[in-house]
Amino acid sequence: SNPRPRMLLSCSHVFHEACIKAFEDFSVKPEHVCPMCRSSYVRRPYDDAHESNTGSNPSHEQAPVPGDDGASSLSCQPPSAGTAVWGDSSSSSSNTRQR
DSSP, rough: SSOOOOOTTSSEEHHHHHHHEEEEHHOOOSSOTTHHHHHBHHHHOOOOOOOHHOOOGGGGGSSOTTTSSSSSSSSEEEEEEEEEEETTTTSEEEEEOOO
16 A cells, blocks of 8 residues: 555656645646646546556656655655745755745
8 A cells, every 4th residue: 555645647647646736736827737747637546556457557658756766856845834845856946935
């Protein structure tokens, strides 16, 4: 069982549920776009067990899950005191927006 539930976006990118929810809450646009490819999306639960049972491996076509192994350039940090932080983990600056 995965302690951090993940969501599969219709663009094939996978994110932790809490991270994509925070990104959606942070977004000012009514239509949500993927943080990786900027495509509009529909999200659904991502089931690791289904992937291993069917033999399909969508991870060959998608970015790594942010936070799983550090391979992604996006970072998700929990908001503190009403601030959501999204940044590029490869740079020293991050984008911060007050809610």
